[in-house]
Amino acid sequence: MLNGKSVLVTGASRGIGRSIALYLAQKGAKVAVNFSGSEAKANEVVKEIQNAGGEAFAVQADVSNGESVTNMVKQVIETFGSLDVLVNNAGITRDNLMMRMKEEDWDAVMNTNLKGVFLCTKAVTRQMMKQRSGRIINIASIVGVSGNPGQANYVAAKAGVIGLTKTTAKELSSRGITANAVAPGFIETEMTEVLEENVKQEMMKVIPLSRFGQTDDVAAAVAFLASDESGYITGQTLHVDGGMVM
């Protein structure tokens, strides 16, 4: 499905990003596994891909830092010789009610979750324009569509990502580059593990498919959007949420 395609997944040492890296590798892609701090975990992902006969390497970068991002993208292109797919997945949470939210919590989430997408997209554009092809896939969130109390910063950033995806799609369409967002709903990861049981039960009530999502549910959607088969789809936000938001 993705044989020979070179892919960069940001925030790929854990959670949804890890699954995306493994899944795309399984479909034949060469994967650059980006991490910010968790080097050991990123190396595990690389090893798992290599053990399965795939090609991968780990690359450190703070996506909120322009220079760091430029160096990462350079390294990926030097290693793989091309860059076909960018998956902007890196994200953090600093949840709190807005009244209690500190300015630095707002800034930290904006910098990683929104500015990071801008910087990584900008950095790969040159290569993809030259290739006359490329796929940019942004991991947004269903709360970026619906809103969510306690996540003003996260929701604003993810809604921003959806808007940015549409602009990216429009700016680059004439060069054969598509941009789409995937908006996961409640996916079982370390990020959602910390939620209280009653919160989880309340969420389950609003999921028509009556189950929480798995990281591979998201990875499968990303693989489709990364493939040649999705060539006529751009600027869209694909909800992977069990029907939570329609």
Added chain:
Amino acid sequence: MADVLERVSKIVVDRLGVDASEVKPEASFKEDLGADSLDVVELVMELEDEFELEISDEDAEKIATVGDVVNYINSKN
């Protein structure tokens, strides 16, 4: 000088699909040669490769005509 214009001209002809006779120093990329903003960005990218230099975003924004490009490149060499 002539060499630079010649090399620039070749890139412009290839990229924008215009006739070589239209690529004069006073020709504006957008107004005379039918380029859109993205074409100009790509043109700058190719010029960077061809002349092995880095054109900053600030400088790139000032480039409007074929002559601007030739003068810029000559000023760097």
